[in-house]
Amino acid sequence: xxxxxxxxxxxxxxxxxxxxxxxxxxxxxxxxxxxxxxxxxxxxxxxxxxxxxxxxxxxxxxxxxxxxxxxxxxxxxxxxxxxxxxxxxxxxxxxxxxxxxxxxxxxxxxxxxxxxxxxxxxxxxxxxxxxxxxxxxxxxxxxxxxxxxxxxxxxxxxxxxxxxxxxxxxxxxxxxxxxxxxxxxxxxxxxxxxxxxxxxxxxxxxxxxxxxxxxxxxxxxxxxxxxxxxxxxxxxxxxxxxxxxxxxxxxxxxxxxxxxxxxxxxxxxxxxxxxxxxxxxxxxxxxxxxxxxxxxxxxxxxxxxxxxxxxxxxxxxxxxxxxxxxxxxxxxxxxxxxxxxxxxxxxxxxxxxxx
Numbered sequence: 011x012x013x014x015x016x017x018x019x020x021x022x023x024x025x026x027x028x029x030x031x032x033x034x035x036x037x038x039x040x041x042x043x044x045x046x047x048x049x050x051x052x053x054x055x056x057x058x059x060x061x062x063x064x065x066x067x068x069x070x071x072x073x074x075x076x077x078x079x080x081x082x083x084x085x086x087x088x089x090x091x092x093x094x095x096x097x098x099x100x101x102x103x104x105x106x107x108x109x110x111x112x113x114x115x116x117x118x119x120x121x122x123x124x125x126x127x128x129x130x131x132x133x134x135x136x137x138x139x140x141x142x143x144x145x146x147x148x149x150x151x152x153x154x155x156x157x158x159x160x161x162x163x164x165x166x167x168x169x170x171x172x173x174x175x176x177x178x179x180x181x182x183x184x185x186x187x188x189x190x191x192x193x194x195x196x197x198x199x200x201x202x203x204x205x206x207x208x209x210x211x212x213x214x215x216x217x218x219x220x221x222x223x224x225x226x227x228x229x230x231x232x233x234x235x236x237x238x239x240x241x242x243x244x245x246x247x248x249x250x251x252x253x254x255x256x257x258x259x260x261x262x263x264x265x266x267x268x269x270x271x272x273x274x275x276x277x278x279x280x281x282x283x284x285x286x287x288x289x290x291x292x293x294x295x296x297x298x299x300x301x302x303x304x305x306x307x308x309x310x311x312x313x314x315x316x317x318x319x320x321x322x323x324x325x326x327x328x329x330x331x332x333x334x335x336x337x338x339x340x341x342x343x344x345x346x347x348x349x350x351x352x353x354x355x356x357x358x359x360x361x362x363x364x365x
Contacts, residue, residue: 083126085133087141101165103275106144108172113143113337116157116174118150119278120203120240120324123301124353131349136340144172148275150179151237157192157329175338178326178345180239185325193327200346201359203322204314205240205247206296208280211308215290220251220318223291224259227269231280231292232260234272243320244293251318281309295322297357304357323362 081089085106094100103119105126117125125145133140146153146163153174156163161173177184177193187193209217215228223230235241241261248257264270271289273279280292281302291312299311326345328338344350351361 085129085141085143085145103147104144104165105146107142108144108170111142111144111172111334112139113334113341114161114172114175115143115145115341116153116177116329117145117147118153118179118239118324119147119275120295120322121297121354121357121359122147122278123298124357124359127353128345128350131353132341132344135344135349139337139340146172149234149237150177150183150239153177153179154187154192173331173333174329175332175334176326176328176341178324181323181325183239184327188327191330194330194332195328197325197327198342198346199323199325199362201324201351201354202362203295203297203324203359204319205244205293206299206314207291207312208284208294208299208302209291209310209312210284210287211310213310213312217291217312219312220248220293220314221256223248223293224252224256224264228291229289230260230264230270231277231283231289232270232272233277233293234274235261236272238273238277240277240295240322243322247293247314247318247320251314281307284309297359300358324359 081092081094083105088107103122108114125147129143129145133143146156148156154177157174157177160171162169162171177187181197181199184193184197188195188197207217207220207223209215215222217223217228222228233241233244235245245257245261248260252259260270265272271283277292277294277298280289280294281298283289284292285308296311296313299309302309303311326342328335328342332338346362351359354361
Protein backbone atom coordinates (compact mmCIF):
# COMPACT_ATOMS: atom_id res chain seq x y z
CA UNK A 11 0.00 0.00 0.00
CA UNK A 12 1.19 3.48 -0.77
CA UNK A 13 2.08 5.60 2.19
CA UNK A 14 -0.37 8.42 2.60
CA UNK A 15 1.47 11.62 1.76
CA UNK A 16 0.39 15.00 2.94
CA UNK A 17 -2.49 16.34 0.91
CA UNK A 18 -2.35 20.01 1.68
CA UNK A 19 -0.65 21.72 -1.19
CA UNK A 20 -1.47 24.96 0.50
CA UNK A 21 1.19 25.24 3.18
CA UNK A 22 1.61 28.28 5.38
CA UNK A 23 1.30 31.30 3.11
CA UNK A 24 -0.53 31.09 -0.19
CA UNK A 25 2.21 29.18 -2.00
CA UNK A 26 0.82 27.31 -4.98
CA UNK A 27 2.39 26.27 -8.24
CA UNK A 28 6.14 25.77 -8.35
CA UNK A 29 6.59 28.14 -5.43
CA UNK A 30 4.99 25.62 -3.09
CA UNK A 31 8.09 23.49 -3.12
CA UNK A 32 9.73 26.15 -1.00
CA UNK A 33 6.89 26.80 1.41
CA UNK A 34 6.92 23.84 3.78
CA UNK A 35 6.37 24.85 7.38
CA UNK A 36 9.26 24.21 9.75
CA UNK A 37 9.58 20.71 11.19
CA UNK A 38 8.62 21.76 14.71
CA UNK A 39 5.36 23.34 13.58
CA UNK A 40 4.46 20.28 11.52
CA UNK A 41 5.14 17.87 14.36
CA UNK A 42 3.24 19.97 16.89
CA UNK A 43 0.27 20.36 14.58
CA UNK A 44 0.23 16.65 13.78
CA UNK A 45 0.34 15.77 17.47
CA UNK A 46 -2.59 18.08 18.17
CA UNK A 47 -4.57 16.86 15.16
CA UNK A 48 -4.77 20.25 13.53
CA UNK A 49 -6.39 20.26 10.12
CA UNK A 50 -4.03 21.23 7.31
CA UNK A 51 -6.54 21.80 4.56
CA UNK A 52 -8.20 19.47 2.00
CA UNK A 53 -9.56 17.47 4.93
CA UNK A 54 -6.10 16.11 5.75
CA UNK A 55 -3.96 16.32 8.86
CA UNK A 56 -0.48 17.78 8.98
CA UNK A 57 2.00 14.91 9.06
CA UNK A 58 5.60 14.58 10.15
CA UNK A 59 8.31 16.71 8.62
CA UNK A 60 9.59 13.85 6.47
CA UNK A 61 6.24 13.83 4.64
CA UNK A 62 6.57 17.46 3.59
CA UNK A 63 7.78 18.55 0.14
CA UNK A 64 11.54 18.79 -0.40
CA UNK A 65 13.05 22.00 0.86
CA UNK A 66 14.77 24.44 -1.41
CA UNK A 67 18.30 23.44 -2.30
CA UNK A 68 20.89 26.01 -3.32
CA UNK A 69 19.74 29.15 -5.09
CA UNK A 70 17.45 27.74 -7.78
CA UNK A 71 14.39 29.91 -7.80
CA UNK A 72 14.60 33.33 -9.48
CA UNK A 73 15.84 31.94 -12.85
CA UNK A 74 12.87 29.58 -13.00
CA UNK A 75 10.21 31.89 -11.65
CA UNK A 76 7.00 30.56 -13.20
CA UNK A 77 6.62 32.13 -16.66
CA UNK A 78 2.84 31.95 -16.38
CA UNK A 79 2.99 34.52 -13.60
CA UNK A 80 3.81 38.26 -13.74
CA UNK A 81 0.09 38.91 -14.13
CA UNK A 82 -0.10 37.51 -17.66
CA UNK A 83 -2.63 34.86 -16.60
CA UNK A 84 -4.84 37.21 -14.61
CA UNK A 85 -8.08 38.02 -16.40
CA UNK A 86 -9.04 40.84 -14.05
CA UNK A 87 -8.91 44.36 -15.47
CA UNK A 88 -8.94 46.24 -12.14
CA UNK A 89 -6.15 44.66 -10.11
CA UNK A 90 -5.76 47.13 -7.27
CA UNK A 91 -2.74 46.64 -5.02
CA UNK A 92 -0.05 44.40 -6.55
CA UNK A 93 1.11 41.94 -3.88
CA UNK A 94 2.97 38.92 -5.22
CA UNK A 95 6.15 37.97 -3.41
CA UNK A 96 8.13 34.99 -4.74
CA UNK A 97 8.59 32.31 -2.08
CA UNK A 98 6.19 34.09 0.27
CA UNK A 99 2.76 34.87 -1.21
CA UNK A 100 2.03 33.44 -4.62
CA UNK A 101 -1.20 31.99 -6.03
CA UNK A 102 -0.15 30.36 -9.29
CA UNK A 103 -3.27 28.17 -9.61
CA UNK A 104 -5.94 30.87 -9.17
CA UNK A 105 -6.60 33.30 -11.99
CA UNK A 106 -8.80 36.36 -12.31
CA UNK A 107 -11.21 38.14 -10.00
CA UNK A 108 -13.44 35.78 -7.94
CA UNK A 109 -15.62 38.66 -6.76
CA UNK A 110 -18.24 38.71 -9.52
CA UNK A 111 -17.20 36.48 -12.44
CA UNK A 112 -19.40 35.68 -15.42
CA UNK A 113 -17.69 32.33 -16.04
CA UNK A 114 -15.89 30.04 -13.57
CA UNK A 115 -13.77 27.17 -14.86
CA UNK A 116 -12.28 24.34 -12.79
CA UNK A 117 -9.50 22.94 -14.99
CA UNK A 118 -7.24 20.03 -14.05
CA UNK A 119 -3.71 21.44 -13.98
CA UNK A 120 -2.50 19.35 -16.94
CA UNK A 121 -2.58 22.35 -19.26
CA UNK A 122 -2.22 25.33 -16.95
CA UNK A 123 0.18 26.85 -19.50
CA UNK A 124 -2.46 26.87 -22.25
CA UNK A 125 -5.26 28.50 -20.27
CA UNK A 126 -4.24 32.15 -20.68
CA UNK A 127 -4.11 32.01 -24.50
CA UNK A 128 -7.34 29.98 -24.53
CA UNK A 129 -9.11 32.61 -22.41
CA UNK A 130 -7.76 35.38 -24.62
CA UNK A 131 -9.03 33.65 -27.77
CA UNK A 132 -12.42 32.98 -26.16
CA UNK A 133 -12.81 36.61 -25.13
CA UNK A 134 -12.02 37.74 -28.67
CA UNK A 135 -15.10 35.95 -29.94
CA UNK A 136 -17.12 36.52 -26.74
CA UNK A 137 -16.24 40.09 -25.65
CA UNK A 138 -19.07 40.10 -23.13
CA UNK A 139 -16.85 37.94 -20.88
CA UNK A 140 -13.76 40.11 -21.16
CA UNK A 141 -12.13 40.48 -17.76
CA UNK A 142 -14.85 38.43 -16.06
CA UNK A 143 -13.48 34.87 -16.24
CA UNK A 144 -12.09 33.14 -13.16
CA UNK A 145 -10.32 29.78 -13.36
CA UNK A 146 -8.44 27.35 -11.13
CA UNK A 147 -5.86 24.74 -12.16
CA UNK A 148 -5.33 22.52 -9.11
CA UNK A 149 -5.47 18.71 -9.58
CA UNK A 150 -8.82 17.39 -10.83
CA UNK A 151 -9.40 15.26 -7.74
CA UNK A 152 -9.03 18.30 -5.51
CA UNK A 153 -11.32 20.32 -7.75
CA UNK A 154 -13.98 17.66 -7.22
CA UNK A 155 -13.62 18.13 -3.47
CA UNK A 156 -14.05 21.86 -3.94
CA UNK A 157 -17.21 21.32 -5.99
CA UNK A 158 -18.53 19.03 -3.27
CA UNK A 159 -17.75 21.81 -0.76
CA UNK A 160 -19.97 24.22 -2.71
CA UNK A 161 -17.02 25.95 -4.36
CA UNK A 162 -15.40 26.91 -1.07
CA UNK A 163 -11.63 26.67 -0.76
CA UNK A 164 -9.14 27.72 1.92
CA UNK A 165 -5.63 28.84 0.99
CA UNK A 166 -3.54 29.70 4.01
CA UNK A 167 -5.60 32.23 5.95
CA UNK A 168 -7.97 33.03 3.08
CA UNK A 169 -11.29 31.28 2.48
CA UNK A 170 -13.41 32.07 -0.55
CA UNK A 171 -16.38 30.54 -2.33
CA UNK A 172 -16.49 30.51 -6.13
CA UNK A 173 -18.82 27.79 -7.46
CA UNK A 174 -17.78 26.30 -10.79
CA UNK A 175 -19.69 26.51 -14.05
CA UNK A 176 -17.70 23.83 -15.88
CA UNK A 177 -15.18 21.15 -14.92
CA UNK A 178 -12.39 19.63 -17.03
CA UNK A 179 -10.43 16.41 -16.51
CA UNK A 180 -10.04 13.00 -18.17
CA UNK A 181 -12.98 11.73 -20.21
CA UNK A 182 -13.72 8.73 -18.00
CA UNK A 183 -13.65 10.85 -14.85
CA UNK A 184 -15.99 13.40 -16.42
CA UNK A 185 -18.39 10.62 -17.42
CA UNK A 186 -18.23 9.19 -13.92
CA UNK A 187 -19.07 12.56 -12.37
CA UNK A 188 -21.98 12.99 -14.78
CA UNK A 189 -23.22 9.57 -13.66
CA UNK A 190 -22.91 10.56 -10.00
CA UNK A 191 -24.88 13.78 -10.58
CA UNK A 192 -22.06 16.20 -9.81
CA UNK A 193 -21.85 17.23 -13.47
CA UNK A 194 -24.66 17.52 -15.98
CA UNK A 195 -25.25 17.25 -19.72
CA UNK A 196 -22.96 15.47 -22.13
CA UNK A 197 -19.21 15.03 -21.74
CA UNK A 198 -17.34 17.12 -24.32
CA UNK A 199 -13.98 15.56 -25.33
CA UNK A 200 -11.54 17.83 -27.16
CA UNK A 201 -7.84 16.79 -27.15
CA UNK A 202 -5.54 13.86 -26.37
CA UNK A 203 -2.12 13.73 -24.73
CA UNK A 204 0.68 11.16 -24.27
CA UNK A 205 3.18 10.51 -21.49
CA UNK A 206 6.91 11.32 -21.53
CA UNK A 207 9.81 11.10 -19.09
CA UNK A 208 11.00 14.55 -18.02
CA UNK A 209 14.72 14.81 -17.26
CA UNK A 210 17.26 17.59 -16.69
CA UNK A 211 18.92 18.97 -19.81
CA UNK A 212 21.62 16.59 -20.97
CA UNK A 213 19.89 13.63 -19.29
CA UNK A 214 22.76 13.07 -16.81
CA UNK A 215 21.20 9.85 -15.45
CA UNK A 216 21.18 8.41 -19.00
CA UNK A 217 17.54 7.37 -18.89
CA UNK A 218 16.36 5.64 -22.06
CA UNK A 219 12.91 4.39 -21.10
CA UNK A 220 10.45 3.52 -18.35
CA UNK A 221 12.38 0.41 -17.35
CA UNK A 222 15.22 2.61 -16.11
CA UNK A 223 12.95 4.23 -13.52
CA UNK A 224 13.15 1.13 -11.33
CA UNK A 225 16.90 1.57 -11.01
CA UNK A 226 18.02 1.57 -7.38
CA UNK A 227 19.10 4.99 -6.21
CA UNK A 228 17.47 6.84 -9.11
CA UNK A 229 15.45 9.71 -7.61
CA UNK A 230 11.99 10.27 -9.06
CA UNK A 231 9.15 12.80 -8.82
CA UNK A 232 5.84 11.09 -9.61
CA UNK A 233 2.21 12.27 -9.62
CA UNK A 234 0.29 11.38 -6.49
CA UNK A 235 -2.36 8.67 -7.10
CA UNK A 236 -4.47 10.13 -4.31
CA UNK A 237 -5.71 13.01 -6.43
CA UNK A 238 -4.04 12.85 -9.85
CA UNK A 239 -5.64 10.67 -12.50
CA UNK A 240 -2.44 10.67 -14.55
CA UNK A 241 -0.86 8.45 -11.89
CA UNK A 242 -3.15 5.58 -12.86
CA UNK A 243 -2.12 5.93 -16.49
CA UNK A 244 1.55 6.06 -15.51
CA UNK A 245 1.10 2.91 -13.43
CA UNK A 246 -0.45 1.20 -16.46
CA UNK A 247 2.46 2.34 -18.65
CA UNK A 248 4.99 1.04 -16.10
CA UNK A 249 3.20 -2.31 -16.08
CA UNK A 250 3.40 -2.45 -19.87
CA UNK A 251 7.12 -1.68 -19.83
CA UNK A 252 8.21 -3.86 -16.94
CA UNK A 253 5.25 -5.68 -15.48
CA UNK A 254 4.12 -5.55 -11.87
CA UNK A 255 7.72 -5.49 -10.52
CA UNK A 256 8.45 -2.15 -12.23
CA UNK A 257 5.16 -0.60 -11.14
CA UNK A 258 5.76 -1.78 -7.57
CA UNK A 259 9.34 -0.52 -7.57
CA UNK A 260 8.39 3.00 -8.69
CA UNK A 261 5.13 3.49 -6.78
CA UNK A 262 5.72 1.42 -3.67
CA UNK A 263 9.30 0.37 -2.89
CA UNK A 264 10.89 3.65 -3.94
CA UNK A 265 8.14 5.66 -2.23
CA UNK A 266 8.87 3.87 1.03
CA UNK A 267 12.63 4.29 0.76
CA UNK A 268 12.27 7.97 -0.18
CA UNK A 269 13.71 7.80 -3.70
CA UNK A 270 10.28 8.46 -5.23
CA UNK A 271 8.71 11.78 -4.18
CA UNK A 272 4.96 11.95 -4.72
CA UNK A 273 3.90 15.43 -5.79
CA UNK A 274 1.99 17.50 -3.25
CA UNK A 275 0.24 19.81 -5.69
CA UNK A 276 0.56 18.25 -9.11
CA UNK A 277 3.26 17.34 -11.58
CA UNK A 278 4.05 20.98 -12.16
CA UNK A 279 6.43 20.37 -9.26
CA UNK A 280 8.46 17.87 -11.30
CA UNK A 281 10.45 20.34 -13.44
CA UNK A 282 11.30 22.44 -10.40
CA UNK A 283 12.58 19.40 -8.52
CA UNK A 284 14.65 18.48 -11.59
CA UNK A 285 16.17 21.95 -11.85
CA UNK A 286 16.91 21.97 -8.12
CA UNK A 287 18.70 18.64 -8.36
CA UNK A 288 16.20 17.05 -5.95
CA UNK A 289 15.31 14.29 -8.46
CA UNK A 290 16.72 12.72 -11.61
CA UNK A 291 13.52 12.13 -13.59
CA UNK A 292 9.74 12.15 -13.51
CA UNK A 293 6.91 11.03 -15.75
CA UNK A 294 4.57 13.79 -16.93
CA UNK A 295 2.46 14.52 -19.94
CA UNK A 296 4.52 15.22 -23.06
CA UNK A 297 2.88 18.64 -23.34
CA UNK A 298 4.34 19.74 -20.02
CA UNK A 299 7.87 18.81 -21.06
CA UNK A 300 7.38 20.68 -24.33
CA UNK A 301 6.20 23.74 -22.43
CA UNK A 302 9.27 23.69 -20.19
CA UNK A 303 11.53 23.35 -23.23
CA UNK A 304 9.75 26.22 -25.00
CA UNK A 305 10.14 28.34 -21.87
CA UNK A 306 13.90 27.87 -22.11
CA UNK A 307 14.27 25.90 -18.90
CA UNK A 308 17.07 23.29 -18.62
CA UNK A 309 14.60 20.48 -19.16
CA UNK A 310 14.19 17.87 -21.87
CA UNK A 311 12.20 14.69 -22.28
CA UNK A 312 12.64 11.06 -23.22
CA UNK A 313 9.91 9.76 -25.51
CA UNK A 314 7.98 6.67 -24.44
CA UNK A 315 7.21 4.19 -27.26
CA UNK A 316 3.56 3.84 -28.20
CA UNK A 317 3.54 0.23 -27.04
CA UNK A 318 4.36 1.34 -23.48
CA UNK A 319 2.59 4.70 -23.49
CA UNK A 320 -0.84 5.78 -22.28
CA UNK A 321 -3.06 8.29 -24.04
CA UNK A 322 -5.37 10.62 -22.16
CA UNK A 323 -8.58 12.06 -23.57
CA UNK A 324 -9.45 15.41 -22.02
CA UNK A 325 -13.09 16.34 -21.62
CA UNK A 326 -15.36 18.77 -19.85
CA UNK A 327 -18.96 19.17 -18.73
CA UNK A 328 -21.16 21.69 -16.99
CA UNK A 329 -21.40 21.53 -13.21
CA UNK A 330 -24.86 20.75 -11.87
CA UNK A 331 -26.42 23.97 -10.59
CA UNK A 332 -23.81 26.12 -12.35
CA UNK A 333 -24.36 29.84 -11.65
CA UNK A 334 -23.71 30.67 -15.32
CA UNK A 335 -24.98 27.75 -17.44
CA UNK A 336 -25.02 29.70 -20.73
CA UNK A 337 -21.41 30.75 -20.20
CA UNK A 338 -20.45 27.14 -19.43
CA UNK A 339 -22.03 26.02 -22.69
CA UNK A 340 -20.23 28.75 -24.63
CA UNK A 341 -16.86 27.59 -23.25
CA UNK A 342 -17.66 23.92 -23.90
CA UNK A 343 -18.47 24.83 -27.51
CA UNK A 344 -15.26 26.82 -27.79
CA UNK A 345 -12.88 24.24 -26.27
CA UNK A 346 -13.00 21.97 -29.33
CA UNK A 347 -13.16 24.77 -31.90
CA UNK A 348 -10.37 25.29 -34.49
CA UNK A 349 -9.08 28.31 -32.56
CA UNK A 350 -8.76 26.32 -29.33
CA UNK A 351 -7.25 23.27 -31.02
CA UNK A 352 -4.62 25.47 -32.67
CA UNK A 353 -3.53 26.68 -29.23
CA UNK A 354 -3.41 23.14 -27.85
CA UNK A 355 -1.32 22.03 -30.82
CA UNK A 356 1.52 24.36 -29.74
CA UNK A 357 2.19 21.96 -26.86
CA UNK A 358 1.77 18.66 -28.66
CA UNK A 359 -1.89 18.01 -27.91
CA UNK A 360 -3.82 16.24 -30.66
CA UNK A 361 -7.50 16.81 -31.53
CA UNK A 362 -9.83 14.15 -30.20
CA UNK A 363 -10.89 11.99 -33.11
CA UNK A 364 -13.54 9.94 -31.41
CA UNK A 365 -13.59 6.27 -30.55
